[in-house]
């Protein structure tokens with residue numbers, strides 16, 4: 001294998017070398033920080049790696065972005081008659097790369113673009129005149145001849161929804177695009193001293209992949225099917241050494257992320273990439289302070305995915321551009337899910353890029369405030385593209401959010417805003433009593449019923465007994481006779497099971513169809529998403545005011561999750577639930 005350095009001075013250049021049979025790398029290099037995004041902040045330069053396979057058919061993988069368009073095409077012409085180029089394979093597309101494609105497609109008239117479906121859709125919108133030259137990858141392989149049978153695997157993540165990796169069975173090279181890279185510029189082409197790259201590789205992972213660790217784990221499994229001997233990433237040295245170790249490291253780093261004590265859901269949309277850059281910087285501040293970040297690109301995520309993360313996270317941050325005076329529909333949908341699902345004790349944050357009026361951030365912030373969410377940092381509003389200084393501030397905001405989250409978790413202070421003058425002082429005082437949020441399930445003949453209550457407490461040790469205050473409209477008739485059986489399902493904070501129940505007897509739609517249940521020994525339903533449950537038998541009752549005060553003995557009980565916290569009901573007034 002030969003290595004040719006075309007330029008030795010420290011200007012931008014293109015390094016060309018053969019890296020396998022019929023396979024050449026063209027590394028567009030800069031020794032300066034290429035962009036101001038956090039991932040480049042170690043200031044070690046970077047390389048944009050493009051690969052050329054010249055078999056019976058000729059394929060070019062990942063031409064660089066606009067920073068290199070001119071020098072790259074000049075160098076490429078030295079190694080290839082562009083009239084003979086058959087395929088341009090894209091690991092992802094972005095506006096920078098589109099600039100190079102715009103220059104390349106007219107001078108490579110036979111070339112077809114091969115990319116993932118989201119990339120194809122974006123390119124067809126950008127280049128309608130070239131629609132017939134844009135081809136979505138299929139499951140089968142692409143045969144370039146002479147053993148170069150290319151196989152593709154889509155690798156979507158929140159940041160690169162259109163991700164694609166390519167494997168060449170002739171060379172055992174896996175073209176990994178955004179995976180296994182590093183932002184570092186050197187003359188050395190390969191990872192000859194892998195240990196010396198540890199810090200750069202880890203930093204690259206932390207910036208780009210830690211906030212999407214969940215999806216990265218799935219991708220690592222997907223690409224494991226290829227017997228790769230080389231990883232050819234989009235940036236930095238080509239990986240020839242200790243591939244399994246490097247893959248193991250990626251898995252470990254993902255695992256470390258997920259095992260952090262607190263998780264923040266970072267939900268955003270970004271039509272032109274500016275809000276996404278802010279998201280990256282905020283994520284960095286959170287991760288550096290020991291918080292797991294789960295990024296959700298709202299333009300791609302399913303409602304179920306958003307609901308899951310919103311229910312399980314400890315804090316949530318939402319980022320939105322302003323388009324036409326509004327937040328995009330996907331953000332409004334995500335906000336709706338948050339407001340109807342997420343516990344009000346969760347810490348919240350808002351950020352976004354705008355051009356002139358910036359309504360989106362105000363709108364989201366006001367909704368959070370109206371719903372009594374506490375904000376973990378002052379909302380971030382940035383005109384168009386952020387500067388390095390602004391990105392530093394975003395990182396600091398992420399760090400502040402992490403600190404506030406930890407304190408909030410420690411103190412577990414409820415958000416109680418008591419300002420309404422119409423609430424009497426006595427009622428306010430009574431309202432300070434808090435209760436565990438529970439669903440009481442009963443059996444009425446053949447029908448299961450459930451009612452929400454927080455008016456419950458332990459009443460005796462021996463036998464273990466509880467006390468419930470219950471009104472007639474809350475199925476009191478089913479649990480107010482001696483010997484009546486019921487299950488007390490004690491709900492978990494952050495898991496919004498309560499939305500399926502009301503404080504009145506089950507009416508209309510059956511709430512249990514939406515939930516996972518099992519039947520207790522006493523015949524009543526157990527909600528398996530609860531934190532714990534108690535099977536109870538009524539022993540005593542007395543009418544107090546408008547309620548029945550029920551004393552019941554606990555016959556049996558189980559804790560489903562040792563780690564979870566009990567959902568607690570905080571009220572503004574003692575005059576209503």
Ligand SMILES: Cc1cc2nc3c(=O)[nH]c(=O)nc-3n(C[C@H](O)[C@H](O)[C@H](O)COP(=O)(O)O)c2cc1C
Nearest residue numbers: 270271272273274275321324325354355356357358
């Ligand atoms: C079609 C369109 C409509 C826009 N409408 C607004 C607007 O009403 N108010 C505003 O402040 N900025 C507006 N902008 C500017 C964007 O908010 C700004 O470009 C922002 O950086 C986009 O963020 P993003 O890159 O995360 O998508 C608009 C931009 C476009 C392209």
